Amino acid sequence: MNKNISAVSALEVHDLTVAFDRKPVLWNIDLEIPQGKLVGIIGPNGAGKSTLIKSVMGLLPLSSGYCKIFDEKIDDVRHRISYVPQRESVDWDFPVSVLDVVMMGRYGKLGLLKRPRKADLDVAMDCLRKVGMESFANRQIAQLSGGQQQRTFLARALAQQADIYFMDEPFAGVDAATEKAIINLLRTMTAANKTVIVVHHDLQSVSSYFDWVILLNTRLVANGPTTSTFTQDKLQETYGGKLTLLSDVGDLIRRENFPNREEKVL
Amino acid sequence: MNDFWIILTGSLVAISCALLGCFLILRRMALVGDAISHAVLPGIVLAFLFSGSRDSLTMVIGAGLLGLITTFLIEFFHKKAKLQSDAAIGVTFTWLFAIGVVLISLFAGKVDLDQDCVLYGEIAYTPLDMIILEGGYLLAPKAIVVMSCVLISILLVIYFFYKELLVTSFDPGYATALGFSTAFWHYLLMGMVSATTVASFESVGAILVVALLIVPPATAYLLTDNFKRMLLISSGVGVVASASGYYLAVWMDGSIAAAIATMCGLLFALAFVFSPTHGILKRKLVRAIN
Ligand SMILES: Nc1ncnc2c1ncn2[C@@H]1O[C@H](COP(=O)(O)OP(=O)(O)O)[C@@H](O)[C@H]1O
Ligand SMILES: [Mg+2]
Numbered sequence: 001m002n003k004n005i006s007a008v009s010a011l012e013v014h015d016l017t018v019a020f021d022r023k024p025v026l027w028n029i030d031l032e033i034p035q036g037k038l039v040g041i042i043g044p045n046g047a048g049k050s051t052l053i054k055s056v057m058g059l060l061p062l063s064s065g066y067c068k069i070f071d072e073k074i075d076d077v078r079h080r081i082s083y084v085p086q087r088e089s090v091d092w093d094f095p096v097s098v099l100d101v102v103m104m105g106r107y108g109k110l111g112l113l114k115r116p117r118k119a120d121l122d123v124a125m126d127c128l129r130k131v132g133m134e135s136f137a138n139r140q141i142a143q144l145s146g147g148q149q150q151r152t153f154l155a156r157a158l159a160q161q162a163d164i165y166f167m168d169e170p171f172a173g174v175d176a177a178t179e180k181a182i183i184n185l186l187r188t189m190t191a192a193n194k195t196v197i198v199v200h201h202d203l204q205s206v207s208s209y210f211d212w213v214i215l216l217n218t219r220l221v222a223n224g225p226t227t228s229t230f231t232q233d234k235l236q237e238t239y240g241g242k243l244t245l246l247s248d249v250g251d252l253i254r255r256e257n258f259p260n261r262e263e264k265v266l
Numbered sequence: 267m268n269d270f271w272i273i274l275t276g277s278l279v280a281i282s283c284a285l286l287g288c289f290l291i292l293r294r295m296a297l298v299g300d301a302i303s304h305a306v307l308p309g310i311v312l313a314f315l316f317s318g319s320r321d322s323l324t325m326v327i328g329a330g331l332l333g334l335i336t337t338f339l340i341e342f343f344h345k346k347a348k349l350q351s352d353a354a355i356g357v358t359f360t361w362l363f364a365i366g367v368v369l370i371s372l373f374a375g376k377v378d379l380d381q382d383c384v385l386y387g388e389i390a391y392t393p394l395d396m397i398i399l400e401g402g403y404l405l406a407p408k409a410i411v412v413m414s415c416v417l418i419s420i421l422l423v424i425y426f427f428y429k430e431l432l433v434t435s436f437d438p439g440y441a442t443a444l445g446f447s448t449a450f451w452h453y454l455l456m457g458m459v460s461a462t463t464v465a466s467f468e469s470v471g472a473i474l475v476v477a478l479l480i481v482p483p484a485t486a487y488l489l490t491d492n493f494k495r496m497l498l499i500s501s502g503v504g505v506v507a508s509a510s511g512y513y514l515a516v517w518m519d520g521s522i523a524a525a526i527a528t529m530c531g532l533l534f535a536l537a538f539v540f541s542p543t544h545g546i547l548k549r550k551l552v553r554a555i556n
Binding site: 021054057058059075078079081083085089090091094095096097100101104107108110112113115116140142156160 | 292294348426427429430432433435436437439440442443444445446487490491492493495496
């Protein structure tokens with residue numbers, strides 16, 4: 001890839017403020033993320049993590065500021081952006097099959113009046129294989145477990161063959177082995193200079209999963225490489241007084257008194 | 267021959283409504299269909315007052331506009347005034363419907379429309395209103411011609427824009443992220459619901475339109491997990507209800523529209539009990555076996 005092009009930031013957020021009913025949910029966010037990183041968005045419930053992703057995708061009205069992806073307006077690069085919404089955002093009783101859902105990942109590439117072809121089907125099946133769901137292709141989505149629903153959404157996002165991926169809690173309800181397999185998959189993607197931005201809840205795995213972290217709690221607390229950014233005092237600042245003073249984050253989580261860690265549903 | 271025309275009219279209306287209704291119920295907008303079918307009344311009356319005729323095209327346009335205004339008002343009250351969506355629907359359509367009723371009574375002398383006809387339709391009279399070609403050659407009842415045009419338009423839209431309608435119905439946020447305009451497809455769908463309601467109100471009336479919009483799709487939803495099959499089954503349910511409803515009405519010497527709605531309800535009840543996938547009988551059996 002051209003050196004000049006890969007030097008462009010994957011994501012640039014400038015002076016972003018988003019409010020619901022005049023109550024700001026994101027306040028004055030400024031951040032920049034280089035290409036080819038596996039990025040974790042970390043913060044307590046209600047910190048505005050989903051709101052940040054939705055604002056970047058242009059799904060919410062912004063009170064101020066702008067977002068750019070690959071230094072372009074979002075609407076000009078939608079074909080390079082992929083999105084995994086939170087699993088609860090859809091009705092899983094909708095009468096479609098797993099393959100139907102994954103095929104939706106191809107819709108953005110097809111023009112008006114165009115139908116998916118064999119090549120699109122091949123891509124969809126390939127993506128299902130990557131998340132270990134190929135044998136579920138014809139299963140109705142109503143019959144999936146939470147983890148399988150999540151993997152279906154992941155396969156749909158992969159089918160977009162984008163350059164930057166936004167994933168809202170892709171590991172909610174996924175078992176540990178699958179989570180590891182998916183992280184490996186995301187690693188091969190970032191190795192190919194794709195950028196993957198993931199809302200993540202399990203603080204214990206942050207250091208081993210992500211190259212880069214965004215610590216968020218309405219305001220941006222920190223944004224940078226994990227090693228220098230994911231520190232005790234920054235976490236303290238993100239989670240406020242809810243975090244007791246302990247030097248070892250891992251220790252803290254083992255004691256299970258962390259207020260913002262969501263239950264894993266298996 | 268009259269039997270045939272009436273059943274054909276009923277079936278055309280039923281298929282049009284069933285197809286649109288599938289999208290409505292999956293978008294959790296069944297009540298929006300209900301609202302539109304009532305709220306188009308002032309549009310019909312105004313179109314009639316302005317054009318002075320019951321010419322279908324003027325009415326379809328007048329009511330289609332009102333249908334879009336209804337959808338817009340519901341969204342407006344819900345999003346901007348933060349009213350619950352069911353309350354927003356209730357406020358909007360009762361108000362518009364009332365205006366329609368007031369207009370009819372105000373202009374009772376000038377308007378050859380009566381409320382009973384609007385509410386309950388007069389499918390039995392459809393064969394009387396024939397379109398006659400130049401040479402005095404009898405073609406077909408007007409209602410058939412109008413409803414055929416409506417159905418063909420709906421079929422074309424669903425055929426050509428299936429993927430857009432599907433993705434915006436299933437996951438609007440994702441569809442927007444892909445670059446689809448959810449608002450456009452929403453209003454297109456609502457426009458079609460309005461046009462269908464108006465085109466069918468003369469034959470089946472506002473109340474039966476609601477039954478046909480919601481009950482056959484709900485029945486099909488119980489019978490399949492496949493969206494394309496749901497479209498087919500709900501159309502089939504609509505046709506069966508129209509034909510059996512007609513004979514029921516003849517046998518009882520009662521209202522055809524009411525009999526068709528009754529048959530819709532009966533078919534739904536059958537699906538509810540006997541559906542191989544979602545029926546209560548099957549669930550009981552599964553529980554008994556386990
Ligand atoms: N559609 C909405 N209307 C009003 N408030 C909202 C809406 N969506 C989110 N919020 C509020 O915005 C805040 C941030 O939400 P969200 O971005 O979903 O948090 P997170 O994903 O970090 O848990 C929460 O306090 C939530 O209540
Ligand atoms: Mg969230």
